[in-house]
Amino acid sequence: MSYVVRFTVIALTAVLMLFSGTSAAQSDKIAANRTASNDNRIRTQLSARDAVVLSSELAAKIDQLPLRDGESFKRGELLVAFDCSLNEAQLKKAQATAESAKQLVLVNKRLAELNSIGALEMQTSENKAKEAEADVNYTQASVRKCIINAPFNGRIARRLVANHQYVNMGTPLLDILDSNQLEVQMIVPSRWLVWLKPGLGFSIAIDELGKSYAAKVTQLGARIDAVSQTVTITGKMEINSPELLAGMSGWASFPQP
Helix, strand or coil: CCHHHHHHHHHHHHHHHHHHCCCHHHHHHHHHHHHCCCCCEEEEEEEECCEEEEECCCCEEEEECCCCCCCEECCCCEEEEECCHHHHHHHHHHHHHHHHHHHHHHHHHHHHHCCCCCHHHHHHHHHHHHHHHHHHHHHHHHHHCCEEECCCCEEEEEECCCCCCEECCCCEEEEEECCCCEEEEEEEEHHHHHCCCCCCEEEEEECCCCEEEEEEEEEECCCCECCCCEEEEEEEECCCCCCCCCCCEEEEECCCC
């Protein structure tokens, strides 16, 4: 193989490697840019503003799991309760020990006033009282983890465990989301920034329902993708109808500039 042919093969290989290095995310953005039609439409999907998977902070058996998939809850409502009879017994023991240590400190103070005990003995009793109080605080913190309350208004997306099941620390329990705060995230051509501003109204035709809903732009992305020349924007539904669910998709149509 001649030098020129060999150099050409190496150059072609380098070009192929360069193009193959384009990430999947960049490919998706390029595809999104091409999807944008001349009538200012773009594919989009509804998502929950707040969504989280609740996990166990202790190893215990589930005592209460009142809600099932799809059911709604209010902020502060009980979602999970564990059988913490052992933890509660340890708390009572720690509280009794702390109370005894406090009484001993009071007695030693009186004895110290009468010069019946030394300073070292007095200091030792005070240190034991502080240690006992620390044990109470630690055990109380463990007991508080026996109950998980809802951090916001929302719905159960999926139960990941069953009632009366024993779980370990870190086990995922519930996948929850705030269905009352649905957002719309889209990847649009950066050239749209000429007329696309926060507060701009648009409509979304939801595939699953065959209906259109009003929405508005709330946030523009902070950076333009240099490869695809696209930018991420966020919008929110004007009215969160009960039939709208996170994960639904459709076409977002913007008014002609």
